[in-house]
Amino acid sequence: MATMAAMPTSPHRYEAQDLEADGELVSDDGSGSAESSGSTSADEVAKAETSAYLHPDDSMHQHWYETTTRLRCVFYVFFSLAVMMAIAMGTTTEIFFSLMATPPGKGLTFGVVVAVVFVPLFLLATAVYVDECVDVGLDAADRPCFGLWRATITTAAKCINPKICTDHVEKFLVALIEGLPIIFAIVTISMSSSLTYWYKDLFRGYCLGGLVFALLVCLMYIICHIFVGHNPERDELMACTYHNMRPLGKFKRVIKCPQNPEGGSEPHWGRCVMYFFIGVVLEVLVLLIFVIFHQFHCVFIGQLLATVFWALAVRNYAPRLLGKAFWFTFVFFILLTVGLLVGTLAQTNAAPEASIEEDEFTHKKSLPPLAFGPDTPEYQSTEDFNGLPLSLTFSPWAPLPGYPVCKTLWGFPGDANENSLTILDLAVLAFASSFRDTFGIRNGLGRMLNGTALGDWQLLEVEDGRTVGRWVVIALPKMKLRVISVRGTSNVQDAFADLKLYSSVAVLQFMAILTPVLSLMPVSVTRRLVNSHLTNTLFGNKAIWDRLQHAAARHKKEARDKGEILLMTGHSLGGALVGAVSSVIKVDGIGFSPPGLYYQVLKYSGTLQGLYDSFTVIQPSNDVVPRVDKQRGMIEWIDCDTPPATCHRLTHTACELWVKCGDARKRSWRQTCSEWYSKSDVNVPQAEL
Known part of the structure; x- marks a missing residue:
């Protein structure tokens, strides 16, 4: 037989x-x-x-269990990859821009040193995670499911305890796959306060458990792969175990070992050490360049070169640890950093300061006012200005009803309407913080307010123009009002400050285009991820809004002692700071084109309820800046069909409000608005023009 x-x-x-x-x-x-x-x-x-x-x-x-597990785990792993890459890239860019936002001349501080070393190391660690996580995701989709993972973990575990076998690792893996999502789903729904949408919290909790599972298996695989991959004998044992692995859920033990283990190449320790020290030398040069010259491109290129040399050191230690995913991550970081910087610097071109020109009367270079009051020489200009009227008040028979916010008034409760501020008044006051110095602010305010009911104004405080989010305080005694105006992004340092505050959430939103990162992850988790405790500790980012908050609280008390109330207004970054501070000290705040505060609310120590109670947002339809994060408060959309940079300009926003709703103060807006609008755009019956 x-x-x-x-x-x-x-x-x-x-x-x-x-x-x-x-x-x-x-x-x-x-x-x-x-x-x-x-x-x-x-x-x-x-x-x-x-x-x-x-x-x-x-x-x-x-093998139905393995088939269904492959579907779930592929989703878990690549979902976690998107989340971790977004978090890692967001943190790396935030640290980098926090470094660049450090004021020149501050010297070599602990935060600067940590940031210079941190960026290339974290970028390299992110590249390793992406490369290995992609392998785990492909392994989860392969047959047998998680065969490579089980083989690698078993091989590494045998070096600690020879009694550990593949079936033990497989049982541990199945317990993680099934247990973690269920545990997180139960915990999430037990903590949920929503009775109507409980199923959303249940699903989000389940997905969060899957995310934690994928994160654990990826980290375990990276650690064990480093341990196994640089040793030829362990690497051969892992390969043999993998090729004899059984389907997931069968719990069959693999006992085969390579008959004649082939000796692989040993790590190139000499090259590894050489590349490592080249990277260290580059980092020292970056520190010197930053302290002496403070040049963005030198620091950026130096850190990229240090990352490349440290990657070569890793490749010579563990050849299989870094693959093509490293270059993908490397290029993605370059594109992301440059893209964020270019986009934010475009805001500085949209800032009022970009409009500085020579005044025809004083023959000095200054920022032209947003509008001109009736008592100014420019008011009676004989130029045509595209046929725009000298002054424009809203007509009851206008073709369009105008924006609802144009009928909203801010002022002391109980006072007459003429003693309240309109949205155009607040736009003018927000613009005032953009003038260069105290003389420019006084001159600009006089030309915009004199001849109106706001002509009796007082300039109480002017913050140093070098301060990020610089503010000015204007009192209107007859109206019992005091207004804090906060400047938006106006120079390169402001752009870096903007990026260090919002780069993390911007990267998360970008990744949400590719994967449901923000919709599946609980909001509370997202808020903690973008809270920026690390950068706050290293660089004192909180001082950007903390000083403004203390000043606003002081002026609120002083105003109350005089029988006045406090308002706050600002544009762009200044608008976001207004929203954050006004919601904390509980005063009305009006922001023109500010970035959102929904995910960032914990960073500013605020609450959503505070935004609901106090904050008003003016959001042009084609402006991309307010789409960073999410808006909360009263949101007024206004039309804008020009390029995004133009839509972000406070001048264009004010002109859109003027042509649709008019100005009860009868100021002349023709000089500013004729750049984009003509007679046919004005929201009044043409017979009245």
């Missing part, structure tokens, strides 16, 4: 192995062996070969 020992190799390797029992092929009749009295005929061999295969449909149903 002969036994068939040689079988053809099946493309479904483990399916063929499952048909073997102690070296005997399971026959078609279930007898467990194939017998013949003599030599095996060709027909019998063909029949035996056919019986070694399963139909694909039967294969999927026979």
Whole structure:
């Protein structure tokens, strides 16, 4: 009696192995062996070969648990990859821009040193995570599911305890796959306060558990792969274990070992050390360049070169640890950093300071006012200005009803309407913080307010123009009002400050275009991720709004002692700071084109309820800046069909409000608004023009 020992190799390797029992092929009749009295005929061999295969449909149903696990785990792993990459890239860019936002001349501080070293190291760690996580994701989709992961973990664990086998690791893996999502789902729904949408919290909790599972398996794989990959014998044992792995859920032990383990190449320690020290030298040069010259491109290029040399050091230690994903991550960081910087610097071109020109009366270079009061020489200009009227008040018979915010008034409760501020008044006051110095502010305010009911104004405080989010305080005694105006992004340092505050959430929103990062992750988790405790500790980012908050609280008390109330207004970054501070000290705040505060609310120590109670947002439809984060408060959309940079300009926003709603103060806006509007755009019956 002969036994068939040689079988053809099946493309479904483990399916063929499952048909073997102690070296005997399971026959078609279930007898467990194939017998013949003599030599095996060709027909019998063909029949035996056919019986070694399963139909694909039967294969999927026979291993149903592995099939369903592959679907879930691929989603978990690549979801976690998107989240971790967004967090890592956001943190890296935030640290980098926090470094660049450090004022020149501050010297070599602890935060600067940590930031210079941190950026290339974290970028390299992110590249390693991305490369290895992609391998884990592909391994989760492979057959057998998580075969490489199980083989790597088992090989590494055997060095600690030789009794650990593949079935032990497999049981641990299945417990993680099934247990963590259920645990997180139960905890999330138990903490949920929503009775109507409880199922959303349940699903988000389940996905969060899957995210934590994927994060754990990826980190375990990275650690064990580093330990196994640089040792040729362990690497060969891992490969042999992988090629004999059974389907997930069968819990079958792999005991085969390589018969003749091949010795691989040892790590190139000399090259590894050489590349590491080249990277260290580059980092020292970056520190010197930053302290002496404070140049963005020198610091940026130096850190990128240090990252490349440290990556080469890692490649010479563990050749399989970094692959093509490193270059993908590297290029993605470059594009992300440059893109964020270019986009933010475009805001400085949209800032009022970009409009500085020579005044025709004083012949000095200054910022032209947003509008001109009736008592100014420019008010009676004879130029045509595209046929725009000298002054414009809203008509009851206008073709359009105008924006609702144009009918909103801010002022002391109980006073008459003429003693309240309109949205255009607040736009003028927000513009005032953009003038260069105290003289420019006084001159600009006089030209914009004199001849109106706001002509009796007082300039109480002017913050240093070098301060990020610089503010000015204006009192209107007859109206019982005091207004804090906060400047927006106006120079390169402001742009860096803007980026260090919002780069993390901007990267998360970018990744949300590709994967449902923000919709599936609980909002509370997202807020904690963008809270920026690290950069706050290193660079004192909180001082950007903390000083403004203390000044606003002081002026609120002083105003109350005089029987006045406090308002706050600002544009762009200044508008975001107004929203954050006004919601904390509980005064009305009006922001023109500010970035959102929904995910950032914990960073500013505020609450959503505070934004609901106090903050008003003016958001042009084609302006991209207010789309960073999410807005909360009263949001007034206004039309804008010009390029995004133009839509972000406070001048364009004020002109859109003027042509639709008019100005009860009868100021002249023709000089500013004729750049974009003409007579046909004005929201009044043409017969009245």
